[in-house]
Amino acid sequence: MPSANDPLDWPGYPESVARARQATGAEESVTYGQVLIGDTDVMLIEFDFRFLGGSVGTATGDRLVHALATARAHGLPVVSLLATGGSRMQEGMFSLLQLRRVARECHLNSESGVPHIAVLRNPTTGGVWASLGASADVILGVAGAQVAFGGRRVRSVEDADHPAFTAEGQYQAGLIDAVVTSESLPTAVAAWLELLTGGTPEPAEVPKALGNTEVPATGWEAVTRARATGRPRAQAYLESYFDTYELLSGDRAGGVDPGMLCGIGWRGGRSIAFAAQTGTATRAAGYRTASRLITMADRLGIPVLTLVDTPGAANDPASESAGLAAAISGVFTAVAAAHIPVTTLVIGEGGSGGALALAGAGRTWITPDAYFSVIAPELAAAILKREPGAAPELADRLRLRPQDLLDLGIVDGIA
Incomplete structure (x- = not known):
């Protein structure tokens, strides 16, 4: 029976x-x-x-x-x-x-x-x-x-x-x-x-700038400095900022973007989660991994640090087929919904919505080696039907230098 x-x-x-x-x-x-x-x-x-x-x-x-x-x-x-x-x-x-x-x-x-x-x-x-x-x-x-x-x-x-x-x-x-x-x-x-288990409610401290300490004289200088190959990148910032850290990998949906480093680090006796762009065009998998990290950190009460450094979101056919717009939307939503504080430092290129998605509202700083713009100057020239040589002029008109962004109230300070 x-x-x-x-x-x-x-x-x-x-x-x-x-x-x-x-x-x-x-x-x-x-x-x-x-x-x-x-x-x-x-x-x-x-x-x-x-x-x-x-x-x-x-x-x-x-x-x-x-x-x-x-x-x-x-x-x-x-x-x-x-x-x-x-x-x-x-x-x-x-x-x-x-x-x-x-x-x-x-x-x-x-x-x-x-x-x-x-x-x-x-x-x-x-x-x-x-x-x-x-x-x-x-x-x-x-x-x-x-x-x-x-x-x-x-x-x-x-x-x-x-x-x-x-x-x-x-x-x-x-x-x-x-x-x-x-x-x-x-x-x-x-x-x-x-x-x-080591999170506390206090915001993550703003990292110190590792490169130049003087702000750029022109918009085009800001762009060229942000694109310089010798400029400190995300890994250098993570190693300087944390006592130790561990990386999470992948979006749990079949994708990995090496250009997005996500994980949790130990600093000053507490845990801080991070999502850091490494200077490449960010792919859908990178945004989904960042969303996973931010959402998890919010549930566990761990403050988040984001490092912005991308010319923009990847715009190739594979990225579109992988759901790029939905993935970017997921990061915007994760940041907006988070109850924990999200601190952002722009350390290089801040290109368009692909960069803005990672920026915490009210807690965004920028280094002297960085810029933040609605779009890269060359692409602005193409959209406005201007000659490619107009990019340096447009860089000034876009007001993308760190000091411009501070005057406009876009960022909260220059690191």
């Missing part, structure tokens, strides 16, 4: 569970409890692949729901160590329904500001990856791990061992934040826990 633990009366299922319990010493494929990682109390959830492939049945779902709800009730960050083949076949749709329960608890935790770090071990496949794993704030993949929604046995022979179905492949596609080794994993998790 069917029972709560064997709802389909599957032949041999109770015996399989008994053997798994004897082999692992655990009651189910998931164990959980409060532990100390570094200096942070966390709710640790661990899957054991030896227990029926780390699969999720009704009893497993009960455990996951209780662990996540307990973390929320006590304000504990969640660290989940995944190693699973997905749903448990012997419980049919009862097993699959657990994913919806888990997804709901993850959502409630996210709304409550509970940080979640997911670690993808070998293998991490199926609905657990699509519910518990992929919804985490920070996702770390163990090097060499199989990571995919569809497990190896349900893929075609041709695709069975495709590199896309690995932690490395998921990282390259912008779906996880970092690939770590088993040896470096404890240090990485402890560092991220400190960063995710």
